[in-house]
Amino acid sequence: MSKKSIIETEQEIIDDFSLFDSWEDKYEYIIDLGKKLPLLEEQYKTEENKIKGCQSTVWLVASYRDGKVFFKADSDAVIVKGLVSMLITVLSGHQPDEIIAAKLDFIREIGMFTHLAQTRSNGLLAMIKQMKNYAIAYKTIQGIEQKQ
Amino acid sequence: MKAPNSIPQVLDVTSIRNQFPILNRRVKEKPLVYLDNAATSQKPRSVIDAISDYYTNYNANIHRGIHTLAEEATMAYEATRHTVQEFIGAAFPEEIIFTRGTTEGINLVAYTWGRQHIIPGDEILISAMEHHSNIVPWQILCEEKDAVLKIIPVNDHGELSMDAYLELLNERTKLVSIVQVSNALGTVNPVKEMISAAHKTGARVLVDGAQSAVHLDIDVQDLDCDFFAFSAHKVYGPTGIGVLYGKKELLDSMPVFQGGGEMIKEVTFEKTTYNDLPYKYEAGTPNIADTIAFKTALDFVKEIGKASIREHENNLLDYATAQLQQIPGLRIIGEAREKVSLVSFVIKGIHPQDIGIILDNMGIAVRTGHHCTQPLMKRFGISGTVRASFALYNTREEIDTLINGLQKAIKMLL
Numbered sequence: 001m002s003k004k005s006i007i008e009t010e011q012e013i014i015d016d017f018s019l020f021d022s023w024e025d026k027y028e029y030i031i032d033l034g035k036k037l038p039l040l041e042e043q044y045k046t047e048e049n050k051i052k053g054c055q056s057t058v059w060l061v062a063s064y065r066d067g068k069v070f071f072k073a074d075s076d077a078v079i080v081k082g083l084v085s086m087l088i089t090v091l092s093g094h095q096p097d098e099i100i101a102a103k104l105d106f107i108r109e110i111g112m113f114t115h116l117a118q119t120r121s122n123g124l125l126a127m128i129k130q131m132k133n134y135a136i137a138y139k140t141i142q143g144i145e146q147k148q
Numbered sequence: 149m150k151a152p153n154s155i156p157q158v159l160d161v162t163s164i165r166n167q168f169p170i171l172n173r174r175v176k177e178k179p180l181v182y183l184d185n186a187a188t189s190q191k192p193r194s195v196i197d198a199i200s201d202y203y204t205n206y207n208a209n210i211h212r213g214i215h216t217l218a219e220e221a222t223m224a225y226e227a228t229r230h231t232v233q234e235f236i237g238a239a240f241p242e243e244i245i246f247t248r249g250t251t252e253g254i255n256l257v258a259y260t261w262g263r264q265h266i267i268p269g270d271e272i273l274i275s276a277m278e279h280h281s282n283i284v285p286w287q288i289l290c291e292e293k294d295a296v297l298k299i300i301p302v303n304d305h306g307e308l309s310m311d312a313y314l315e316l317l318n319e320r321t322k323l324v325s326i327v328q329v330s331n332a333l334g335t336v337n338p339v340k341e342m343i344s345a346a347h348k349t350g351a352r353v354l355v356d357g358a359q360s361a362v363h364l365d366i367d368v369q370d371l372d373c374d375f376f377a378f379s380a381h382k383v384y385g386p387t388g389i390g391v392l393y394g395k396k397e398l399l400d401s402m403p404v405f406q407g408g409g410e411m412i413k414e415v416t417f418e419k420t421t422y423n424d425l426p427y428k429y430e431a432g433t434p435n436i437a438d439t440i441a442f443k444t445a446l447d448f449v450k451e452i453g454k455a456s457i458r459e460h461e462n463n464l465l466d467y468a469t470a471q472l473q474q475i476p477g478l479r480i481i482g483e484a485r486e487k488v489s490l491v492s493f494v495i496k497g498i499h500p501q502d503i504g505i506i507l508d509n510m511g512i513a514v515r516t517g518h519h520c521t522q523p524l525m526k527r528f529g530i531s532g533t534v535r536a537s538f539a540l541y542n543t544r545e546e547i548d549t550l551i552n553g554l555q556k557a558i559k560m561l562l
C-alpha cells in the first residue's frame with residue numbers, strides 16, 4: 001500500500017475533527033494525541049533540537065532515509081505536543097519537495113488554531129518552519145548525492 | 149485558611165461593571181471572565197469617551213498654537229499632569245514626566261542619570277523579582293560602564309531578604325532599582341524602609357510602580373524615592389502613556405534624553421539650549437489623546453477610592469487563595485505576608501500553557517508563562533505559572549468560574 005499524500009492525511013484529520021461538536025472533544029482528542037506521541041529519548045532533548053516558543057519547549061529531530069524525511073518530537077506542554085503529533089502524522093515520511101510545498105491548510109480548517117498559530121505563546125509556527133528547514137536542508141543533500 | 153463562602157460587599161460592583169463595556173462581551177460563546185488585570189486593566193466608558201471626545205472636538209497640537217483648539221488641548225493635557233501629581237503626592241507638577249510607560253521611564257533614567265553618574269566599579273542593586281523592564285536597561289548600562297549589577301535574593305515565600313539587602317548595600321552602590329509590587333508574585337516590598345537604607349549609603353532609588361500604582365496609596369514624598377515609574381494602562385487608563393516621577397533637583401541636573409521639538413528653548417546650528425522641566429524630557433508631539441484620557445482614569449479611581457478598591461481586591465485575593473488551596477497538586481508561588489490582588493500558581497504535572505488554553509475556551513482570561521520575570525521563575529525552579537489578577541470589577545462568582553474551570557482543565561489534562 002502506498003503512503004497517503006500530505007493532502008490526503010490532512011483531509012483525514014479534517015474529517016476526524018468534523019465529527020466533534022464541542023471544543024472539549026476536540027481538545028481531548030489533541031491531548032490524547034499528545035499523550036500518545038512516543039517520548040523522545042533524553043539524548044535528543046538538547047539545546048540544538050529545541051524550538052523555543054515563548055512558553056513551551058518543543059524538541060524536534062529529523063532524519064533522512066531513502067529520499068524521505070522522518071520527524072520525531074516532544075514538548076513539555078501536552079496540547080502543543082498533540083499539535084506536533086498531527087504535524088508529524090502529516091509530514092513525516094515524505095520527500096523534501098512535498099514537505100516544502102505543503103500548505104498545511106488543515107491547521108486553519110480544524111478551526112482551533114486561530115489564536116494558537118498567531119501568538120508567540122507556542123512554537124507552532126516556529127515548528128512548521130523548522131520542519132520545512134529540515135526538508136530544504138535534505139533537499140540540498142539529495143541534490144548533491146544525485147550529482148555524485 | 150478556611151474558605152469564606154462569601155465576600156463582603158465593599159463596592160457596588162454591578163454598577164462598576166456597567167461602566168466597563170468590554171465586560172459584556174462573550175469569548176468562545178461564554179461571558180468573559182477577565183483575570184489578567186496585572187497585564188492591563190480594562191477601561192471604563194468615561195476613558196474611552198475621553199479619547200473620542202478629544203479627537204471629535206478639540207484635536208490640536210499642544211503648547212504651540214494660539215488658536216482655541218490648541219489652547220483647549222494644552223489645558224487638558226496639562227490638567228493630567230496636575231492630577232498625576234496629586235495621585236502620587238509629588239511636590240511639583242514639573243516632576244511629572246510623561247513617557248510611553250514604565251519601561252520608557254526606567255530607560256530614561258538609565259540613559260540620562262545612569263550615563264551621567266555610573267562609573268566603572270559602581271554597583272546597581274535590583275532584586276530577583278524584577279520585571280525584565282527593570283533588569284535589561286541596567287544590564288545595558290552596566291555593560292557599557294563596566295559597572296556591576298547586584299541582585300537582592302528572594303526567599304521561598306517570595307519576599308525579599310532584607311538582611312541580604314542591607315548587606316549588599318555599600319558605598320559603591322549608586323542606585324537601587326526596585327519593584328514595589330511584584331507582577332509575578334503579588335509581593336508588596338517594603339520600599340520605604342529600603343529607600344531610607346539606600347539613602348544612608350548615598351544611593352539613589354528608583355521604584356517600579358507598574359503594579360503598585362493601581363492598588364496602593366502612593367506618596368512619593370513620604371517614600372522619599374528619587375524616581376517612580378508607572379503606566380496608565382494598568383490603572384484603567386489607555387496604553388502608550390505613563391509617568392516618570394523624579395525629584396526636581398535631580399531631573400534639573402540630568403542630561404537630556406531625546407532631542408527634538410518641544411524640549412528646546414532655542415536652536416542654532418552652533419548650540420541648542422534646552423527647555424525647562426518637564427518639557428526637557430518630552431521631545432516631539434506627545435500622545436495627547438491618551439494623556440488626556442489618563443486623567444479621566446485617575447479621576448475614576450479617585451472617585452471610587454483606592455481604599456475601597458483595595459479592600460474589595462484583597463477580599464477577592466483571600467477568597468481565591470483559599471479556594472485554590474483546596475485543589476490537589478496546586479502550589480501557590482508567592483506567599484508573602486504582604487500581597488496584593490494577584491495569585492500565581494502551578495499544578496503538578498501540567499504545563500501552565502495547557503491550563504491557559506483550556507481556560508480560554510471557557511472564556512476565562514488568565515496569564516500563563518514567565519510574566520517577563522525569567523530569573524524569578526528560575527529561582528523557583530519553574531518555567532512559568534498561571535496567574536490570576538484581580539481588579540475592582542471582578543466578583544466572587546468569577547473566581548468560582550475560575551476554580552470550576554481549573555478543575556475541568558485538570559481533569560482533561562492529567
Ligand SMILES: Cc1ncc(COP(=O)(O)O)c(C=O)c1O
Nearest residue numbers: 249250251279281331358359379
Ligand atoms: C512590575 C512591572 N514592571 C514593569 C512593567 C512594564 O510596564 P510597561 O510594559 O507598561 O512599560 C510591568 C508590566 O507588565 C510590570 O508589571
